[in-house]
Amino acid sequence: MLSRRNFLTTAAAAVATPALASAGQGLKLAFIPQENPEKLLGDIETITAWLSQELQVPVTGFVTFDHAAAVEALRNGDADISFMGALPFVLAEDQIGAVPLLSEVYRGQPSYAGRVFVRKDSGIETLADLQGRDIAFADPVSESGYLYPLDLFVREGLVADAGDADRFFGQKFFAGGYQQAMQAMANGLVDAAGASQYADLYLTPEQQAEIRVLGESEQIPSHAIIARPGLDAALQARFVEAMLRLNQAENRYLLAYLYGPDGYVAADPKVYDGVRQMARRYGYLK
């Protein structure tokens, strides 16, 4: 999850509209911007060119503002397929019937965890010690950057629900992304950060040596590639086959153009059950 997208904190504009995607009969991919949207635009060109060749249909791509815009694009047909985190996916599934096609693999796993980090010199030893202290999460619509780390406090009986978190913590911030949350913690602006298990890699090596993990959530399905409902089943299947060919040695260099996972596996809709339950528990799903 090292170079994962930051949902609401794009570093620069360069946000295209769906209208830039081909209006023809090909496949339209929606990408979520990460720290460098311009790089993403270049990446899209490379990956869509390869997919066009593999699928023998025109494949185009565009960058959306955020996950919400990507889901909106899937709903109104401006996009056929989108890259998506597990939480926004289950929300999209609920709203428009989006289907998961592929899951990213990082460090050999199609899953990861959320963690609560503190500075070693903070004197904080347990989650309970964070009562009345300040915490920075990444974003309210983030599984590893909010819900799963928050759930650690709920499971320990420290917090009743999301609303109760404001009572437990001194102040609860949404810093805008993993990196901002981790920097706020490492620089002493807050006492703790809730973020992806790999978010410490956003810190300098010196900062990494000065922090510790206070808690780790259950495993979360990794980011997914999802499709709008009604997308031609044969085209979907061919897309999945093509993407799985990225795991082959001769194609692996292309993964660097796709948020840098180690590879992909076909998605199993059941693995999102935990995320669905989590979304319901915290009021994200009815």
Added chain:
Amino acid sequence: MKYLIASALIGLLPLNAGATAIEEAPWAPRAAAYRLSLFMANLTPVPWDKIEKNWTAPAPGSAVAVEALSRVSDRDARNIRAALAAEDRQALFAAATTALANGILKHLEKAEAMLGQPEAAFEVAQASALYRAFEDGILAADKQAARDLGRAWLVLNSSLGSSGVLGNGAQDADPVRFAKAQAVITEYIEASYLPTSFAERSKLTPLPETAVRAGTAAVLPATLPPGSNIADQRDLPRLVLQFEEAGEDEANLPLVAYGDMLFDSPEIFGYPARDLGIACSTCHNRSDVNRDFFIPGLSSHAGGMDVDSSFFNPMFNDREDDHLDTPSMRGIRFTAPYGRDGREPSLRRFVRNVIVTEFAGAEPTPFQLDAMVAYLRVFDFLPNPQIDQAGRLTDMASEAAKRGEVLFNTQFAGLGDRSCASCHTPDRFFRDGRAYDIGSAEPPFPGGTATAFDTPTLRNVNFTAPYMHDGALPTLASVVDWFNETKGLSLDAEQRADLTAYLQAVGDGEEPYQRFEGRDSVFRLSWEELTTFASTLDTLIPLRDAANIAVLVDTVAPDLAADASVMTNQSAKPEIYKFAAILRSVGDASAAGDWAEAGRQWEVFKTMQDEIDGRMF
């Protein structure tokens, strides 16, 4: 091995990295132009043409390829242009600082107007990206202000609201909270970066005006400008050490191991190189060349820099913008004299020159020089089966290369009735130990004498592009073309291709880059090297050599901890931190003269090394 970390670190960091070289996140175009302008305006002489390009062309290190001037208001752009035209440092500082501060405030105003919409987050991110250019200045001058402002940015991001996903997970914006945080930032920026006039500055820095006028003692950490790259190159060169190839272990050669450590140690350099984490290996990466090394203002292109500028050692400043291409050190014991101009007859003198003269370090001790020379002397060339011991092509070379070999040994009138081989002598490692003016440099004044340059070896030259002393020629083919044209060799296209094929044959090498796979990871290489460095304590502790132990510990302990961030086996990371702390204890005890404790901690270190070795990848 300090810099291995950077070659594998994908995460991009917004802040100064401290002593460990890492790759920075790209900068917002205006912030990049601003920081580059400060850095370059502090050079002597000031490179005004380069400063202007930072604003009128996409700046190095910029996240988006747009001209910074296109993103400032008309008024701010006019002021910046006027300062550039007048070549006025103070006016440039005032105009650029004002433009950046105005940008921050404007983006925050836009964000406020768009609260509750996704665009608000984007505007806050833009403002924050500009604020980054001032952030280290504020932190250095006023820690409390830096903290208050940092908290204000958190509040801004937290009060933006979110529309969720099609309404699911939506959160309301909090305009009151947003406005309060905005006021904190706005008031500080107006007071500190938008004064009526700026105090005169001998050095341009992002320190807030309030602190400068108050005379606040503030120490800014050394930084390089946006677009700098002092991290290891991505394809790490293969290091060929004579004794290793022969089956010997470096841990059994303490003088070599200590020299290896010094080669990787910023501790032997002075400010600012030491503070930036620059070591010999930063440029001479694993005995070869770091082709990615680049510092805007000092490097005209990647793979070298002006080593005698005002930045690293003002005493050594020749006031000329003269980029030097970094030479490979493979087989260096065969390639005396040293320095591109061959001014240093021995490796020992050359090493001392680099430490003291180029990078402002303290005078090295005779032992340190002995160690470094011992290490450099075991660098070998990459094996190349296309040539024999006398430098003649073997049967493995192509027919084109063999035709090129004939041309290489042919005398030309344009070469003074000499051949290429006369200077690049095949049986002397394709060099002759002499310096020549071949017309690659201009005389310093009309009628003056141009610098003569040492004949470089052609061994392993395939991996050291670009070529010539200033790296002016990108390929070996372009080098052949240059000689053909400037020396009137009259070679046709086929002959030039043959001669190029010959150079490529003699310049080749087996397995030029290090391979990493599975547990044989970047960190594993670092682990093995750093623990080998530490093994010299077996020699230094009995000698009670506290000074050299201190250099070793100050180099190896932080590197161990820093390199942990690139471990494949992240679960073993805490063990490395503990391991590094034990080494630090060895240093503390030896500094205190408690040799029994130093010895005890050293044994603890070695025991732990054995215990955790299998997990270190």
